[in-house]
Amino acid sequence: MQERDGSPPGDPSSGAPTRAEIERIYRTQSRRVLATLIRLLGDFDLAEEALHDAFMAAVQQWPRDGLPANPRAWLVSAGRFKAIDGLRRRARFDASLSLLADELDNQAEPEWERDDLEDDRLRLIFTCCHPALPADAQVALTLREVCDLKTEEIARAFLASPSTVAQRIVRAKQKIRDAAIPYRVPTRDELPARLDSVLRVIYLVFNEGYSASCGSELIRADLSGEAIRLARLLLGLLPDPELMGLLALMLLHDSRRAARTDDAGDLVRLDEQDRSRWNPEQIAEGAALVQRALASRRIGPYTLQAAIVAVHAEAPSAAQTDWSQIVGLYELLLRINPSPVIELNRAVALAMRDGAEAGLELIDELLDRGELRNYHLLHSARADFCRRLGRLPEARDAYRAALALAQLEPEKRFLQQRLDELNGAD
Known part of the structure; x- marks a missing residue:
């Protein structure tokens, strides 16, 4: 049975840990300890207080007694008994806390090797x-x-x-x-x-x-x-396939982080990014996860989105992007997850494959339906298509609409720059 000072029994490992080692254990183990304490104590706030008390006890005792053989088990036990003692001290003001302390005290000691942990x-x-x-x-x-x-x-x-x-x-x-x-x-x-x-x-x-x-x-x-x-x-x-797809999607997106803004913090479009700044390790890991998720044949929306980003990531240059494959993936994505935002993305991909006129037709259909009327990226895409088609007055109006709706400063600067370029074209 553990001593009532909150110190679990067990032979400590040789050598006293430094404060830095205890901090490392906190970083790597505290969330695990908290999760177990929530299960044992049945209350978030009580578990958080117990976690704090357990690490305070560790800071005081481990440098003196040495590192326990199982620090996580030590911390859970310390936290549990600190919580029980705290409830007993407060029980004089609230009798129900005494019952709770008795109930927790009568629970069996946690078994550290169980899958439950x-x-x-x-x-x-x-x-x-x-x-x-x-x-x-x-x-x-x-x-x-x-x-x-x-x-x-x-x-x-x-x-x-x-x-x-x-x-x-x-x-x-x-x-x-x-x-x-x-x-x-x-x-x-x-x-x-x-x-x-x-x-x-x-x-x-x-x-x-x-x-x-x-x-x-x-x-x-x-x-x-x-x-x-x-x-x-x-x-x-x-290990769920759609979770693999989500992790792949995030890794592939994040692989472009260094190239998405310039030195001034301004937005750099995908087709203008320096691909040598993309993270090859994240791309390789993300692409491998996509393949594993697709091989499961349990294909969900995150996996399909990751597959689309993988096509971008694996293209040597913007000009060599396989837009036909991307359009096909968006069409499959729309079947399992209908969404006007996905329709917008498909319209952009279609414009890259078949020309701006094809994309503009779909954009105008979305505008007529009204679902994305207040979405700045819809107006930005329309402005880009109109600009490419030489319909400059419409392009200006669309850029102004996008600028009025945008909330992010780098996007506002990007849109204003495009608008200024059109005005300068006159």
Whole structure:
């Protein structure tokens, strides 16, 4: 039985760890420890407090006693018993806490070799992305609890105030507690629908980093990097073909990061990018994942999007891009995932294959339907097609419409530059 000071038993390994080693263990193990503590204690806030107390105890005891043989097990046990002791101390103000402490104390000691300990990370991801939570709360809670981003970092990334993000996280935890949302991996029957929610959250995080929705910077590498890290973690625990497709899609997009802006931070179009600055390791890894996902024959929208980006990535130059293959992939994507944005992307690909007139016809159909009337990229694409066809007054009007709708400063500068070029052509 563990001592009541929160120090688990066991022979410490030889040598006292340095503060840097303890910090490394925190970086690599804290989210795993937290996930297990949430399962054992049944409460996010209690588990976070227990995690903090466990590492405080480690900082005090490990330099003196040596590194435990299993630091993660030590930290979970320390956190669990620190939480129980804390509940007993507070029980004099709330009798229900004494009952909770007794209940936790009567639980069997965790068995460190069970698969449950790895599954705890999956449980945490699926709980944070539960469809009963609002979408913005899913994103905030995932970044906070799974990725260990601070509230201020999440707020900066999504241009929200720290208090707003904190409220989202608090409300999400309350919803999980009050609605008794189960802390578990979905069953096989539930998994497809639940996995969709997780993948959507990961891709939302990536997109906000890859191409911010507004603000002064086009790219937030820290956010896109967190999304890739999260997808890698999930794929290591759950080898699903569509998850492979999503990771491939993010890697292939991210491989172009260094070439997407110039030294002034201005946008560089895909066909004008210096392909020698693309990351070949990410392209190779992404392409291999696409092939694995396609070979499974369980092909979803993320895999098809990744296949499209792979065609771009593997073309030696913009002029050598296989636009026929890209058009075909977009047509298949539209069949399984109808979307006006995908229709717009197909129109751009069709214009590259068959000429601007063919693309403009589809763009005008989308405009008439009205679904993307307030989407700046639709007007930007129309402006480009009209410019290529010599219909300059229409091109100017479309660039002005796109400029009025754009929120991101680099995109605004790009559109203004195109408009100035047209005005100068007179």
